Amino acid sequence: MSILAKTEQLLKDQIAEAILAANLAEQEQLPEIMLEKPKDKNHGDFATNIAMQLARIAKKAPRQIAEDIVEQIDRTKASIEKIEIAGPGFINFFMKSDFLGALIPVILEAEDAYGQSQIGNGQKVQVEFVSANPTGSLHLGHARGAAYGDVLCNVLEATGHQVEREYYINDAGSQIDNLALSIEARYLEILDLPANMPEDGYFGQDIINIASSIFKEDGDKWAQEEQTKRLAYFKEYGLTYLIKQIEQDLRDFRVEFDNWFSERSLHEGDQIPNVLSLLEEDNYTYEKDGATWFRSTEFGDDKDRVLIKKDGSYTYLTPDITYHQNKFQRGFDKVINVWGADHHGYIPRMRAAILALGYPDEKFTVQTIQMVSLLEQGEAVKMSKRSGNVVTLRELIEDVGVDAVRYYFVMRSNDSHLDFDIDLARKQSTDNPVFYVQYAHARICTMLKQAEKQGFMTDDQYDAKLLVTEKEVDLLTKLGEFPQVLEDAAKKYTVHQVTQYVFDLAALLHSFYNAEKVLDANNIELTKARIALMKAVKITIANGLKIIGVSAPEKM
């Protein structure tokens, strides 16, 4: 438990005891005691609104209740400096100054591990993300999903979950046949033969590259072959090529999957028929119009869904249900899917299937990522697969760099649409907040080097009680929040809180830096304390940046 959490718990216990001692409520009436960190420093280090909450139960005015509580609190136990009652009945706690200083040794000791917690209890969590069809390059939208998913995994790992990252490869459906046809068309074009690009084919540059790669290897050999053989070869060739490329793009984006799960593997053996008969046994399927349907409406979906088409083939849903059964059979305590918002309509039927198979739906969650729109010179750029006019992840990385792209994509809530201003990103300028945070880290590194040079680092002794200026206290307070931020982000899957936090911390550092001089030969004791503080800030910024997958440079 972090220092802050311990202090909070101690205070809460004290308040609860005080309420009982003052006969304001019975044990079983006691509402949950909420402690908050007031925005305004004049309101203390912690505040509670318990007196207002108790107004009904105790049938007294909130301010009177607050006074009764305060009277009963033992200030010595929780190192309370003073307690004030304010406004309609808030109780504000001011802590002794050494309570924050105690953070520094904790952070210096924990180092890389500062911020981590065990709230996950070693739960096995699987996060499936990106899972883009292997029919082209990863683009902007995939990049957001990749950044979000990966950072979510980092957050979960930091909070004591055992995480597995998985990519589901849709290598079995009709889109793959389309891929083969698209490659074929491009291949025949190279040979100046009549070519038919399918209406819903893939028009991207990578398909042209694949065709010319085949041509380089085999010349016009495949034009002579009969079409089924040619397509079969092109399909495999294209898949291998594209999956390899996707894997490489993601690796360059610092995203490594533990498992690449092939949809095709589900079609081997009897896995899909077994799932179908499971559903049939429980009477969750029926025949209609020559197709087999799933009664998903029994589980809240707005219409039933086809599992086996009239022509005998499966819909996309059927292997996907099998896939999710497979996930649960692998024993995960929690299965998290990260999907683009355009797939949200698919969630109820997947949830229905999971319930039908008898798995608890609390173990299943889908996080949706809102769309990314591209701005160029202030104008929205229409992206279409048809025209091949898409900005790829690779281009983005080459233009802007991994740090900036990752930072940008986890800076905002996944629920918000994101305008990606390509000009701004390309500028690589000071406007980009990622530099602001990195700069804070680099600045501290320079300071520490100077400190060493000037002989301040002779021993590790320091007195944190000397850190009393406003800026110092702000920094300390912020440092203490880090574990809580990660816990929150893990509980609510709100990854952007980490980015927000790291930015705020950097802002406080810059402000402190401009206000106070750290290295001061005339005040060795204060200098030592401030060096310790700087080390703690450096560690915390680095840990935060590591979670969002951004580098923490020593100098810039």
Next chain:
RNA sequence: GUCCCGGUAGCUCAGCUGGAUAGAGCAACAGACUUCUAAUCUGUAGGUCGCAGGUUCGAAUCCUGCUCGGGACGCCA
């Protein structure tokens, strides 16, 4: 028509398990480099928190209705 997401400063967005005077970046304006890095800082200005009801001691936050914007509603994947 149904469902999902959003509407907060000129722009891009935080804040949303209800709390005290609603925040940040950018843009604007005025200042700070002989100094541990000015990729920084300090200050000023900028708001009917989409609209209307409701719940509450208290609503940007919860509930209902409306409205605007984006997306989804296939025997496609």
